[in-house]
Amino acid sequence: MTIRGELAEISHPESVTRFIPTGAELYSQGEVCHRCFVLLDGWVALSTLLDDGSCQILDFTAPGALLGFQLAPNVPMYHSARCLTAVRICAYPRSVFDKLVERNSRLAFLLFRQASSDEARAHDHLVNVSLRAARERIAHLLLELYVKVRHQLPIRPHETILLPLTQTDIGQAVGLTGVHVSRTLRVLREQGIVRLANHMLEIVDPIAFTRAAGLETDAPGNRTAGTC
Amino acid sequence: MTIRGELAEISHPESVTRFIPTGAELYSQGEVCHRCFVLLDGWVALSTLLDDGSCQILDFTAPGALLGFQLAPNVPMYHSARCLTAVRICAYPRSVFDKLVERNSRLAFLLFRQASSDEARAHDHLVNVSLRAARERIAHLLLELYVKVRHQLPIRPHETILLPLTQTDIGQAVGLTGVHVSRTLRVLREQGIVRLANHMLEIVDPIAFTRAAGLETDAPGNRTAGTC
DNA sequence: CGTCAGTTTGATCGTTGTCAATCAAAGTGG
DNA sequence: CCACTTTGATTGACAACGATCAAACTGACG
Numbered sequence: 001m002t003i004r005g006e007l008a009e010i011s012h013p014e015s016v017t018r019f020i021p022t023g024a025e026l027y028s029q030g031e032v033c034h035r036c037f038v039l040l041d042g043w044v045a046l047s048t049l050l051d052d053g054s055c056q057i058l059d060f061t062a063p064g065a066l067l068g069f070q071l072a073p074n075v076p077m078y079h080s081a082r083c084l085t086a087v088r089i090c091a092y093p094r095s096v097f098d099k100l101v102e103r104n105s106r107l108a109f110l111l112f113r114q115a116s117s118d119e120a121r122a123h124d125h126l127v128n129v130s131l132r133a134a135r136e137r138i139a140h141l142l143l144e145l146y147v148k149v150r151h152q153l154p155i156r157p158h159e160t161i162l163l164p165l166t167q168t169d170i171g172q173a174v175g176l177t178g179v180h181v182s183r184t185l186r187v188l189r190e191q192g193i194v195r196l197a198n199h200m201l202e203i204v205d206p207i208a209f210t211r212a213a214g215l216e217t218d219a220p221g222n223r224t225a226g227t228c
Numbered sequence: 229m230t231i232r233g234e235l236a237e238i239s240h241p242e243s244v245t246r247f248i249p250t251g252a253e254l255y256s257q258g259e260v261c262h263r264c265f266v267l268l269d270g271w272v273a274l275s276t277l278l279d280d281g282s283c284q285i286l287d288f289t290a291p292g293a294l295l296g297f298q299l300a301p302n303v304p305m306y307h308s309a310r311c312l313t314a315v316r317i318c319a320y321p322r323s324v325f326d327k328l329v330e331r332n333s334r335l336a337f338l339l340f341r342q343a344s345s346d347e348a349r350a351h352d353h354l355v356n357v358s359l360r361a362a363r364e365r366i367a368h369l370l371l372e373l374y375v376k377v378r379h380q381l382p383i384r385p386h387e388t389i390l391l392p393l394t395q396t397d398i399g400q401a402v403g404l405t406g407v408h409v410s411r412t413l414r415v416l417r418e419q420g421i422v423r424l425a426n427h428m429l430e431i432v433d434p435i436a437f438t439r440a441a442g443l444e445t446d447a448p449g450n451r452t453a454g455t456c
Numbered sequence: 457c458g459t460c461a462g463t464t465t466g467a468t469c470g471t472t473g474t475c476a477a478t479c480a481a482a483g484t485g486g
Numbered sequence: 487c488c489a490c491t492t493t494g495a496t497t498g499a500c501a502a503c504g505a506t507c508a509a510a511c512t513g514a515c516g
Contacts, residue, residue, distance in 0.1 A: 048355050051444050056355045071344045105333030115343035116299045122350035127276050127284045129358045130403035175358035216279050
């Protein structure tokens, strides 16, 4: 069961399905968010802005995710949610949602499930940004997004997905400048590994690609657990 | 109410309180974890090891945290939990814990609460590693740890806490080499900001310190929410 | 007293950021 | 339909931050 499904069953009269245009923000960092949103369709980026103007994209969300729900109500959001494409969402007033969670223990568990997988993904991003070089970082992000769309690793050559990200977006997600993302993508393109243009991502060589992303694909389950 | 409290009320016969020595691992990356642990006392580091041997510390846990619980049972852990000090824990067999969660909806909500704050902290670490320079990164981590111990920002000069981390640990947490951590700590020491030695952290100048950590302390609530 | 883990310091190298100019594509308004 | 602006991508030259390698040093502990 999904969060969306659980909420749909209740089909609360105060819930509203809406369309949001590209570039708009569902909520902004620093403001209290009085609604939460279930993303039905489109791409949303969650990002944090620092005082010096630099920006970190924390995550890209796929349809089905719950957005704008922070544990403590009436506390300013620590990040913004910006629509990368036109987006369809279902909005619930925070007060209504709180009551639903209180009454419905299955919903509490689903929230835990999402928070838990969000946490694991955040850890993955941390490892990516902290430990890998530019080429691997970018490949890793692209692979993550590919899997998010297709629900499986790329297998055949030249498989393609729609990916509405600018190179600056990619840079803000993996901690590089747009300039360096451009350089690195050129290398990956010239090596016949991936090609990113006009919002299309083409995995030219899946094996080289997953290798570049830092996934050892030789034999599954061969992780050594050595001391750290 | 805390997770520990909720579990204590149940006081299940199969739960066991134990002591674990410094350096031991509660569980290791790559292995399936059949117990979960409530940390009662001591410091534990969660870390991920990459195939090339590099290591990222994901988080440092404070007493009260639940460790070793992954959503899907019988799936290998993606990180290890290593004791930085001698540690006191209470262990619950995973099967028992699962049943408790099923029956107790308050517990599910507490799990959500922990996962949610873990996620926020992971995002904070991501921003730290991705956007800040060495000096700020280290200061930010030390401030986070200070607050974790003292439950408040440092105010008076020369306040001191116990901090059982090696400089290599710090490096693995913020994505720097131990060598560079040493250099950077020297600068912070020479500037009269912080002093770290023999597992003691002394905040010499709290104002300069919080500034170095990237917290703008001038006036609270002045965050501009500008587009990103 | 010797060993070992952890820290410190120096020299050098490489990856990535910064600054700047150019270019292409897509809007936008006359 | 055509200037004009805007946004994003590309490339080059150069600087800087942090990694790497190596050596010496410290303190704890057997």
